[in-house]
Amino acid sequence: MKIAVLGGGNGCYAAVADLAEAGHQVRFWRRNYRDFGPVAERGALILRDSKGEREVRPDRITDDIGEAVDGAALIVAPLPAFAQADLAERLAPHLTDDQVIFLPPGTFGSYAMLAALRAKGCNAAIMIAETGTLPWLARKRDAGTVAITTRASRLPTGVVPARRSEEALKVVAEAFPNAIEPVEDGLSGALMNAGPIIHPPLILMNAGPIEHFDRWDIHNEGTQLSIRRVHGALDGERIAIRERLGYAPPHFPLADHYETSNWMYGHLAHDRLVDSGDWHETLDFESHRYMREDIAMGLALLVSLGEWSGTPCPVAAGLLSIASAVTGEDLRANGRTVETLGLADYSPADLKAMLAEGP
Numbered sequence: 220m221k222i223a224v225l226g227g228g229n230g231c232y233a234a235v236a237d238l239a240e241a242g243h244q245v246r247f248w249r250r251n252y253r254d255f256g257p258v259a260e261r262g263a264l265i266l267r268d269s270k271g272e273r274e275v276r277p278d279r280i281t282d283d284i285g286e287a288v289d290g291a292a293l294i295v296a297p298l299p300a301f302a303q304a305d306l307a308e309r310l311a312p313h314l315t316d317d318q319v320i321f322l323p324p325g326t327f328g329s330y331a332m333l334a335a336l337r338a339k340g341c342n343a344a345i346m347i348a349e350t351g352t353l354p355w356l357a358r359k360r361d362a363g364t365v366a367i368t369t370r371a372s373r374l375p376t377g378v379v380p381a382r383r384s385e386e387a388l389k390v391v392a393e394a395f396p397n398a399i400e401p402v403e404d405g406l407s408g409a410l411m412n413a414g415p416i417i418h419p420p421l422i423l424m425n426a427g428p429i430e431h432f433d434r435w436d437i438h439n440e441g442t443q444l445s446i447r448r449v450h451g452a453l454d455g456e457r458i459a460i461r462e463r464l465g466y467a468p469p470h471f472p473l474a475d476h477y478e479t480s481n482w483m484y485g486h487l488a489h490d491r492l493v494d495s496g497d498w499h500e501t502l503d504f505e506s507h508r509y510m511r512e513d514i515a516m517g518l519a520l521l522v523s524l525g526e527w528s529g530t531p532c533p534v535a536a537g538l539l540s541i542a543s544a545v546t547g548e549d550l551r552a553n554g555r556t557v558e559t560l561g562l563a564d565y566s567p568a569d570l571k572a573m574l575a576e577g578p
C-alpha cells in the first residue's frame with residue numbers, strides 16, 4: 220500500500236521503519252529537508268528492536284508534502300496534537316477523495332483537523348481515524364536511529380465521519396494487522412487517549428524532583444503508590460465521561476498498562492519501558508509535549524467534556540489548575556476544549572450526529 224508518514228519525531232521514525240519493513244511503499248516527509256541528516260545521506264534509517272539492528276529504506280524522503288501524500292491510500296501522522304493545525308494548513312491543497320489520515324493518538328484531532336481542513340477550503344471526502352496511543356513505544360537514539368521497545372497489540376480506533384468507519388479502518392488495518400479495534404467515532408477514540416491520564420500526575424506530582432535532580436525517571440522512581448492512586452482517580456473520571464456519553468466498554472483502564480499484558484501494548488510494556496532506559500529525558504515544564512499536548516490539549520479537553528456532559532471531574536480540574544499555575548496560563552480557557560473547538564452549543568446527541576457525517 221502507498222503510505223505517507225508525516226513528521227520527524229520518535230513515532231514518525233518508528234512508523235517509517237516498521238511500515239517500510241513490512242513491504243509498504245513509504246514516503247517520509249519532514250518540514251525541513253536538512254533535518255533528515257544521516258537518513259537522507261544513507262537513504263535509510265536504522266531500526267533497533269528485540270531482533271537487533273538493521274537499515275530500513277523508505278521509498279522516498281521529501282520535504283514536499285504534496286509529493287508525499289500524492290496517491291497515498293493512508294497518511295500516518297504520529298505527531299503531538301499541537302502540530303495538527305499546521306499540518307491541516309499544509310495538507311489542505313493536496314488531499315483527494317477517500318484518503319485516510321491516521322492520528323496515533325489524536326486528542327480529538329479527527330474532528331479538529333477535519334474542521335480545520337474544511338475551513339481552509341479542502342472539500343475532499345477524506346476520513347480521519349484516531350486511536351488511544353502510539354503503535355510503538357519508541358525513542359530516537361540519534362538523527363538516524365530509532366529504538367522500538369515494543370509495539371501495540373490493541374489499538375481502539377474511531378473515525379470521523381463515523382459513517383465511513385468500516386471503510387477507513389480497513390485501510391488502517393492493512394498497515395496495523397490484527398491490532399485495530401473499532402470504536403464508535405472520533406470522540407470515543409479521543410477518550411481512549413492515555414497521554415492525558417498518565418502524564419499529568421507523573422509530571423505535576425514529580426515537579427520537585429524533576430527540577431532538582433539531573434536525572435529522574437518519572438516511570439520508575441517517579442511512579443509511586445500515591446501517584447498511581449491519582450492515575451486511578453483521573454482514569455475513573457475519563458471512564459465516567461465515556462459512560463455518560465454512551466460509549467461502550469472496553470474502556471482500556473490505565474491500571475492494565477501497569478498490571479496486565481492485556482492493555483494497548485501488552486507484554487507488561489511498562490516494565491520494558493523502564494528497563495529500556497530510553498525514558499530518562501529532560502523535562503521542561505513550558506515546552507515538553509507532556510505539558511503542551513497532554514495537559515494543554517488532552518486534559519483541558521477532558522475537563523471541558525466533563526463540564527459539558529455534567530460528569531464531575533474534580534481530579535482532572537485540579538491537575539489542570541495546578542498546570543495553569545506552573546505555566547502562568549489559563550489552560551482551561553485557552554486549551555483544546557469543547558468551547559475552543561466551537562462545540563459548546565451541541566447536545567451530546569447532536570454532537571454524535573455531526574461526528575457521524577463529519578464537519
Ligand SMILES: NC(=O)C1=CN([C@@H]2O[C@H](COP(=O)(O)OP(=O)(O)OC[C@H]3O[C@@H](n4cnc5c(N)ncnc54)[C@H](OP(=O)(O)O)[C@@H]3O)[C@@H](O)[C@H]2O)C=CC1
Binds near residue numbers: 229
Ligand atoms: N514516543 C512514544 O513512545 C509515545 C508517544 N506517544 C504519542 O505519540 C505522538 C508522537 O510522539 P513522539 O513521536 O514521541 O513525539 P515527538 O516529541 O518525538 O515529536 C516531535 C516531532 O513533531 C514534529 N512537529 C512538531 N511540530 C510540528 C508541526 N507544526 N508540523 C509538523 N511537524 C511538527 C517535529 O518534526 P520535525 O523535527 O521534522 O520538525 C518533531 O520532531 C504524540 O502524540 C505522543 O503523545 C504515545 C505513547 C508513546
Ligand SMILES: CC(C)(CO)C(=O)C(=O)O
Binds near residue numbers: 356413414417492
Ligand atoms: C509510553 C508513554 C505512555 C510513557 O510516557 C508515552 O506516552 C510516551 O513515551 O510519551
